[in-house]
Amino acid sequence: MAKQAYQYDVLYLGSGHGTFDGAIPLAQKGVKVGVIEADKVGGTCPNRGCNAKISLDAPVALQRQLAALNPVLTGQTHLNWDANLAHKGDVINGLPDMIEGLLTGSGVDLIHGYGRLVDAHTIRVGQQTYTADQMVIATGLHPHRLAIPGGEFLHDSTDFLDLPTMPKRLVVIGGGYIALELATIANAAGSDVTVVLHGDQALRAFHQPYVEQVLSDLQRHGVTIVRNTTITQVTHAATDYVLTTDASDTLTADWILDATGREPNTADLGLETVGVTVNANGIEVNDHLQTSVPNIYASGDVIDKTQPRLTPTAIFESTYLMHLFAGETTAAIDYPPIPTVVFTSPRLAQVGVTVAQAQAAPATYTLTTQHVPDDWYRQVGQETSGDNTLIFDQDHHLVGATEVSAQADNVINTLLPAITFKYGEHEIERLVPLFPTIGAAAWGQL
Ligand SMILES: Cc1cc2nc3c(=O)[nH]c(=O)nc-3n(C[C@H](O)[C@H](O)[C@H](O)COP(=O)(O)OP(=O)(O)OC[C@H]3O[C@@H](n4cnc5c(N)ncnc54)[C@H](O)[C@@H]3O)c2cc1C
Numbered sequence: 001m002a003k004q005a006y007q008y009d010v011l012y013l014g015s016g017h018g019t020f021d022g023a024i025p026l027a028q029k030g031v032k033v034g035v036i037e038a039d040k041v042g043g044t045c046p047n048r049g050c051n052a053k054i055s056l057d058a059p060v061a062l063q064r065q066l067a068a069l070n071p072v073l074t075g076q077t078h079l080n081w082d083a084n085l086a087h088k089g090d091v092i093n094g095l096p097d098m099i100e101g102l103l104t105g106s107g108v109d110l111i112h113g114y115g116r117l118v119d120a121h122t123i124r125v126g127q128q129t130y131t132a133d134q135m136v137i138a139t140g141l142h143p144h145r146l147a148i149p150g151g152e153f154l155h156d157s158t159d160f161l162d163l164p165t166m167p168k169r170l171v172v173i174g175g176g177y178i179a180l181e182l183a184t185i186a187n188a189a190g191s192d193v194t195v196v197l198h199g200d201q202a203l204r205a206f207h208q209p210y211v212e213q214v215l216s217d218l219q220r221h222g223v224t225i226v227r228n229t230t231i232t233q234v235t236h237a238a239t240d241y242v243l244t245t246d247a248s249d250t251l252t253a254d255w256i257l258d259a260t261g262r263e264p265n266t267a268d269l270g271l272e273t274v275g276v277t278v279n280a281n282g283i284e285v286n287d288h289l290q291t292s293v294p295n296i297y298a299s300g301d302v303i304d305k306t307q308p309r310l311t312p313t314a315i316f317e318s319t320y321l322m323h324l325f326a327g328e329t330t331a332a333i334d335y336p337p338i339p340t341v342v343f344t345s346p347r348l349a350q351v352g353v354t355v356a357q358a359q360a361a362p363a364t365y366t367l368t369t370q371h372v373p374d375d376w377y378r379q380v381g382q383e384t385s386g387d388n389t390l391i392f393d394q395d396h397h398l399v400g401a402t403e404v405s406a407q408a409d410n411v412i413n414t415l416l417p418a419i420t421f422k423y424g425e426h427e428i429e430r431l432v433p434l435f436p437t438i439g440a441a442a443w444g445q446l
Pocket residue numbers: 013014015016017018019036037038039040041042043044045046048049050051053113114115116138139140141157158178265268269299300301302309310311312314343
C-alpha cells in the first residue's frame with residue numbers, strides 16, 4: 001500500500017537504466033512503485049545505444065585482432081552487414097520484454113504512454129492521471145539536430161544502428177563518441193567514410209595524443225578526417241546528397257550521420273508548470289538528486305551534471321535513489337570515479353584524474369607512461385601500437401589511468417578497484433591476478 005492518498009510511493013518517468021536498476025529492488029522491498037514509458041521499455045542503452053552498438057562492433061574488433069596476427073593467421077575476413085544486423089536483432093530484440101518482466105515480476109506497475117506533470121504529485125498519461133508521494137524524472141536525452149538548410153536529410157545514431165544496407169559513401173558530422181564508434185563500424189563494413197570535425201580536435205575530454213592515435217588508425221583504414229570545417233547546407237540531387245562547407249567546398253554522400261551531440265529531454269514534461277528548474281544541460285539537482293521541487297528527483301542522463309552521461313552513472317544514481325527512498329540512507333550521493341571508453345579500434349579508455357589535470361599540478365601528481373607493445377603479454381597478440389599513462393598521488397596511490405589500445409577497456413576495468421578503493425602497496429600485493437592474462441599485465445604496472 002502506498003502512503004497517504006497517493007497511488008504510488010515512487011513514480012518514475014522513463015524506464016531506462018536511470019530508473020529500472022533502482023526501481024526493481026525498490027519494489028522488492030515492498031515500496032509501491034510505478035514506471036511510465038513512452039517508447040521501448042529499458043530506454044536508450046538496451047534498445048538504441050550500448051547493446052546494439054557493441055553487438056555490431058564485436059566482429060569489427062575481432063577482425064582487427066585477426067589482422068594483427070597476420071601471417072600467423074592468414075586469409076581475409078569479410079564483414080557481412082546483413083548477418084551482423086540480424087545477429088544484433090537476435091541479441092537485443094528480446095531486451096524490452098525481459099526488462100518489463102523484471103519490473104512487473106517485482107511488483108512494479110508499468111504504464112505505457114507519454115507522461116506530463118500536472119502538479120508536484122500527479123502525472124497525466126493520455127486521459128489517465130497517476131499520483132505519487134515522490135517522483136523521479138529519468139527521461140534521458142535525444143539527438144541534437146543541426147539547424148541547417150537540408151537538415152531533414154540527416155540521420156541519427158538510432159537510424160544507423162538499424163541501417164538495412166551499408167551506404168557506399170557515408171559522411172559523419174561530429175567527433176564525439178557516437179561519430180567515431182559508428183565511423184569505425186561503417187568503415188569495417190566497407191563504406192567509404194568521411195568524418196567532419198568543426199574544430200581541430202575530436203573527443204575533447206580525452207588525452208589528445210591518444211585521440212590522434214585513434215584518428216590515425218581510422219585514416220590508415222581508409223577513413224577521411226576533415227578538420228575545422230562546418231557544414232552549412234545539404235542538398236539532395238538525384239541519388240546523391242551534397243554537403244556544402246563554410247569554405248564553399250562540397251562533399252558527396254549516400255547517407256549522412258549527424259552525430260553532433262545529445263540534448264536533455266526536458267521539454268513538454270510540465271516541469272515549468274510545477275517549478276522544476278531546468279537549464280540547457282538538463283535538470284538541476286542538489287547532492288541528493290532532488291530538484292527544486294522537494295518531492296521530485298531526477299536520475300540518469302537528463303541531470304545537469306559533470307559526471308559522464310553513461311549507463312554505469314545512471315545505474316549508480318538509480319541505485320542511490322533506491323536506498324534513499326527505502327530509508328536506508330540520508331547521505332548525499334558520493335560518486336566514485338566513473339570510467340569511460342570509446343569503442344573504436346583501438347579502444348580509448350580513461351578514469352579518474354586526467355593527464356591534463358595531472359600535468360597542470362606537477363607537485364601533486366606523478367605520471368608514468370608505457371608503450372603497450374613493450375609489454376611482453378601484448379606481444380603475444382602482436383599488439384604493435386598503443387600507449388598508457390598512469391597517474392599517482394603523493395602517497396603513490398593510483399588516482400587516474402588512460403590507455404589507447406585494443407584492450408584499453410579491460411585494462412581500465414582491471415585498474416579501477418585500485419583507484420576507487422585507494423589501494424596501497426599492501427592491497428596491491430594481496431591481489432593475485434590470473435597469469436598470463438591482460439589483467440595480470442595491467443596489474444603488473446602498479
Ligand atoms: C548510440 C549510443 C551508444 C551508447 N553507448 C554507450 C556505451 O557503450 N556505454 C555507456 O555506458 N553508455 C552508452 N550510451 C549512453 C547510455 O545509453 C545512456 O547513458 C543511458 O541509456 C542513460 O539512461 P537513462 O535512463 O538516463 O536514459 P534513457 O535510457 O534514454 O531512458 C529514458 C527513457 O525515458 C523515456 N521518456 C522520455 N520522456 C518520456 C515521457 N514524457 N513519458 C514517458 N517516457 C518518457 C524514453 O522513451 C526513454 O525510454 C550510448 C548512447 C547512445 C545514444
